[in-house]
Amino acid sequence: MDVTGIHKRFGGVQALRDVSLHIAPGQVHAVLGENGAGKSTLIKVLTGVIQPDSGSITLDRPVRLHSPRAARELGITAVPQDVVLVPQLSIGRNVLLGLEGGLARKSVLSASERDLVSTALRQVGADFSASAPTASLSVPQLRLAQLARALIGTGHTVVLDEPTAALSAADADHLLSRLEALRDDGKAIVYVSHRLSEVFRLADVVTVLRNGQAVGRFERSSFDRATIVELMTKHTSPPQSSPVLESGPVLLSVDGLSSPGRFSDVSFSVAGHRILGIAGVQGSGQGQLLAAIAGQGTYSSGTVRVAGSPVPQGSVHRAYRAGMALVPADRRGAGIVGGMSIQRNLALPARADRSTRRFGFRGLRAEARLARGYVRDFGVWCRDVRQSAGTLSGGNQQKVSLARALASDPTVLLIDEPTQGVDVGAKAEIRALLRQAAGQDRCVVVAASEFEDLIGLADEILVMRAGRVVARLDGHATSYREILHHALP
Incomplete structure (x- = not known):
């Protein structure tokens, strides 16, 4: 997927300015930047949540991602930062939510639905069944279910936003292992995270955003923590210090x-x-x-x-x-x-x-x-x-x-x-x-x-x-x- 010259403005704020990425199959492309750098806006553009003011997205041809459904039909799926699921439904029904046919039953999965979800859960290394109550699962298990949802269908690109933010070190390591397996299977992965240790383990390419612009691109052979941190940092004057009052009890x-x-x-x-x-x-x-x-x-x-x-x-x-x-x-x-x-x-x-x-x-x-x-x-x-x-x-x-x-x-x-x-x-x-x-x-x-x-x-x-x-x-x-x-x- 080629993303070329993306611009996006919200009122007086230029959220993205001439951002370009090449996202290749079988690679993890990490996007780094401090808060406000434009990462969330870029994710929303890539997954059809919002449309850019200008610029283009090309798969095998130029495409217009006018909605998340359109993006998914073109093979682009997202794993959002927040775990948003319906606790009253089974995890299998949550995984298929919005993807079912018109005659789907709320409480019970059909045999074909169960097979589809079970296959996706096995791919991400989940240890729970498609019929498990969503309310009974832990946050790490729910995160794996979100990843399984991203794999259903013929998607070639998975976009992940801070996927390990709420996970322990052990659970994060398990998730990263599954992502490495997906990359080896030829998936293109866009990985947004603040955790440089994860990026250095996982990423094949890193793009750094600052103030809505892409200010650096690094191949795996040229990763350098100090340089990346320097590029992420805003070069602005520090805010004026407030007067210090005498402290009380x-x-x-x-x-x-x-x-x-x-x-x-x-x-x-x-x-x-x-x-x-x-x-x-x-x-x-x-x-x-x-x-x-x-x-x-x-x-x-x-x-x-x-x-x-x-x-x-x-x-x-x-x-x-x-x-x-x-x-x-x-x-x-x-x-x-x-x-x-x-x-x-x-x-x-x-x-x-x-x-x-x-x-x-x-x-x-x-x-x-x-x-x-x-x-x-x-x-x-x-x-x-x-x-x-x-x-x-x-x-x-x-x-x-x-x-x-x-x-x-x-x-x-x-x-x-x-x-x-x-x-x-x-x-x-x-x-x-x-x-x-x-x-x-x-x-x-x-x-x-x-x-x-x-x-x-x-x-x-x-x-x-x-x-x-x-x-x-x-x-x-x-x-x-x-x-x-x-x-x-």
């Missing part, structure tokens, strides 16, 4: 927190007026760590304390009552209620301004006054506070999500991927809002896979890799390259 203490397969033996403390950054490439565990601290998950050992008092695990309600608020990375799905107005979103928190509730009834005027204040202070661009939050731009949704968390007046503010998918101007505004939040007798913990979000903002930066803290850095003195050096496996 310790407000959040995390001691020896472990959850097998997610994070291990994490300890830190954060004082009032301080911002702690937790940096890691996708799949390093920083987002799962924040969710566990906020009561959205359990852990096998360790303790969490707010202002010296222990916080029971596994209860969002108790963590909230202890003074915690989490702004999740999925702002549209969990950070805001998209179908509600900005006003209603900001009045939802139980600890919001009591004037918005009287005797169990909503005070609409008070709600509107509260919302207008946040819209003004946070610089939210909207028609008025009655506008649906889901219709705002990404940056403005993030501001509303942050405002909603601060409306509960938390002692500890946890925020995951604060500037994911927002433009440069909104990033600067969100950084200023986080520093302002830390100055109000609280502490802030920011988890980010975009390291620029933390430099000059966080007072201390912990770097996580494969669920463990591998470095502790001065947030006002470190560099992007130093963080990347510790973060890459």
